[in-house]
Amino acid sequence: MMNKKTAPVGVFDSGVGGLTVAREISRQLPDENIVYFGDTARVPYGSKSQNTIIRFSEQIIRFLKTKEVKAIVIACNTASALALDAVKDEFDIPILGVVIPGARAAVEATKNRKVGVVGTEATVQSGMYTKVIQGMNPEITVIEKACPLFVPLVEEGFKEHQVTEEVIEYYLESMRSTDIDAMILGCTHYPLLRSKIRAYMGDKIQIVNPAYETAMDLKCLLEENDMANDGTEGQHSNYSFYVSDAAEKFRKFANTVMPFDVPITNVVNIEGY
Amino acid sequence: MMNKKTAPVGVFDSGVGGLTVAREISRQLPDENIVYFGDTARVPYGSKSQNTIIRFSEQIIRFLKTKEVKAIVIACNTASALALDAVKDEFDIPILGVVIPGARAAVEATKNRKVGVVGTEATVQSGMYTKVIQGMNPEITVIEKACPLFVPLVEEGFKEHQVTEEVIEYYLESMRSTDIDAMILGCTHYPLLRSKIRAYMGDKIQIVNPAYETAMDLKCLLEENDMANDGTEGQHSNYSFYVSDAAEKFRKFANTVMPFDVPITNVVNIEGY
Structure with a gap:
């Protein structure tokens, strides 16, 4: 034993x-x-x-x-x-x-009960972050967005390239126009783009890394x-x-x-x- | 039987x-x-x-x-x-x-005996296109370049997006500055970017699709x-x-x-x- x-x-x-x-x-x-x-x-x-x-x-x-x-x-x-x-x-x-811990952190972080989630196509299609967050607090609105190019951009070393800023804008423009005040980086690669995502989304949004x-x-x-x-x-x-x-x-x-x-x-x- | x-x-x-x-x-x-x-x-x-x-x-x-x-x-x-x-x-x-047929088409296409090859990281690292082309004609110079973001860009529907043009420039700038006159699209996804690659590389280069x-x-x-x-x-x-x-x-x-x-x-x- x-x-x-x-x-x-x-x-x-x-x-x-x-x-x-x-x-x-x-x-x-x-x-x-x-x-x-x-x-x-x-x-x-x-x-x-x-x-x-x-x-x-x-x-x-x-x-x-x-x-x-x-x-x-x-x-x-x-x-x-x-x-x-x-x-x-x-x-x-x-x-x-990592989903349940990440969801709980976002539930604790949000003040206005509006949370954004970015992740892979499969994660977002599963709707699992929304289910888990709303299971913790049904009054929270969750906006999920798949960002499938983020992983290859990180893996190919484009972390600091201007192309990455344009792709961030492409994916997150609609999310930025909402009034979410917390956002989960729902893919382990995304924290490596954290500073560029933060720069685009602004300081009012609390960024949650489930790790x-x-x-x-x-x-x-x-x-x-x-x-x-x-x-x-x-x-x-x-x-x-x-x-x-x-x-x-x-x-x-x-x-x-x-x-x-x-x-x-x-x-x-x-x-x- | x-x-x-x-x-x-x-x-x-x-x-x-x-x-x-x-x-x-x-x-x-x-x-x-x-x-x-x-x-x-x-x-x-x-x-x-x-x-x-x-x-x-x-x-x-x-x-x-x-x-x-x-x-x-x-x-x-x-x-x-x-x-x-x-x-x-x-x-x-x-x-x-597809490598041998593609190589042969490029050998037939080049006039100045300078051929470019674009492909995945694994294909380019193998140097197989260079080996096969120089096996057919040792006087041909081959320039290979890995373009790992092309596949995700095609798969994520960025074929017509400006980001794709910037990535093409990023990968192919050094190849455009050479005087190759034939270029093999050494990955089955790349023909879907053919018109943008052609626009960037110019009309003097013959583009070879091994299919x-x-x-x-x-x-x-x-x-x-x-x-x-x-x-x-x-x-x-x-x-x-x-x-x-x-x-x-x-x-x-x-x-x-x-x-x-x-x-x-x-x-x-x-x-x-």
């Missing part, structure tokens, strides 16, 4: 974006060990169907369970929106997504289940990284996100799980 | 782009039946590694063989560049890619092997479409490309092949 306290937390994403969530967990829960999986062979998830995203998530959870994780964080908004309900019923392990709140939720969950690693064993926390493709490219990107040197990244044939 | 003449031709791509190749085959070889597979669950291929693209191509070829195809066309430039050599050795069926030459090569291959469908059985040619995800979305896009109503598209669990 594994020691639940020292067992690692599994974190997964369609690719590299979820590293921002892993980083936040490492900040808030420095004693926890993490096993990260990025599905780089099948990225992106944002344009794919619910059935496919559930199947991919199931395979990844089966893989993470072979690493004896004590809990799993779905760092990907698309998988959280489309697959969390299905996999929670299916697996006997605590699983957290922070997700790490807090994980902390509560581990403490409630008496699974938190209290670090009394004196070991340094241990991070391991797995991907389904292009390990070296992943490792280089991960090194720019994580606050330590990312060790060797291993390739997993995820379709076999 | 199947009848080789009436057996269908298999055509595959990472997604919808290869439909432009299927359309060209249907124009030049109207009597041939086609089984098309689009790997919509794992699209795009252009940012992935060679091992992964070979594994995906093997699975698709195994699937197409269950449909008793007599020959296979890899309509995807990335898979043609990275996987053709491997799968040709592995399977006992004629397999054609046309690929259909001609297929015709030769079928005739040489006495496998061409001569249509004497009086049946209409039959097209069937398979994808790994999001069949209805595929069917709608396919209807905008193919010169006839695309029938029901079937979803295949390609990872099982």
Whole structure:
């Protein structure tokens, strides 16, 4: 029987974006060990169907369970929106997504009860952020907008390019003309465009990154289940990284996100799980 | 034993782009039946590694063989560049890619022996177009350039948007300043940006779309092997479409490309092949 306290937390994403969530967990829960999986062979998830995203998530959870994780964080908004309900019923392990924590943060942030959500096509089509927010407070109006070019712009290094400003204007013009006072960055890539989005949307809007709140939720969950690693064993926390493709490219990107040197990244044939 | 003449031709791509190749085959070889597979669950291929693209191509070829195809066309430039050599050795069926036909068309088109190639990151990194062109004529200089944002721009409907013109300028400025006189559109999505690329690059450059030459090569291959469908059985040619995800979305896009109503598209669990 594994020691639940020292067992690692599994974190997964369609690719590299979820590293921002892993980083936040490492900040808030420095004693926890993490096993990260990025599905780089099948990225992106944002344009794919619910059935496919559930199947991919199931395979990844089966893989993470072979690493004896004590809990799993779905760092990907698309998988959280489309697959969390299905996999929670299916697996006997605590699983957290980023949508519920992100929604709660927005509900707390809004004063005028008008919230904007930006995300992938699949996330927005699911309407999950609206459902969860209105489940918390039915009086809140939610405006969702898919911004499918944001991910490739970040991945292709256009973060600082003028083209990105034009694409932000193209997607967010209609949202800016509303009077929302909080906006969820409902895709793990979008925080990397935060300063340009903030510049376009203006200072009156509070921008919510679900990663922070997700790490807090994980902390509560581990403490409630008496699974938190209290670090009394004196070991340094241990991070391991797995991907389904292009390990070296992943490792280089991960090194720019994580606050330590990312060790060797291993390739997993995820379709076999 | 199947009848080789009436057996269908298999055509595959990472997604919808290869439909432009299927359309060209249907124009030049109207009597041939086609089984098309689009790997919509794992699209795009252009940012992935060679091992992964070979594994995906093997699975698709195994699937197409269950449909008793007599020959296979890899309509995807990335898979043609990275996987053709491997799968040709592995399977006992004629397999054609788009790189060799596209290269030959460019070799015939260039007068000053300077050819440009635009494609995905994986295609350009493989250097396959340069190898094949210089194998045909070692005196030709080849300039390759990856344009990874072109595919998402086309897929997100930005074909006519000003942003697309700026991205074209960003990628092709250095190529325009050379004196190439022929340019290969080395990705099946790029012909959909042809008019904007032509406007930017100017009239002196001959733009090569490998689809046309690929259909001609297929015709030769079928005739040489006495496998061409001569249509004497009086049946209409039959097209069937398979994808790994999001069949209805595929069917709608396919209807905008193919010169006839695309029938029901079937979803295949390609990872099982």
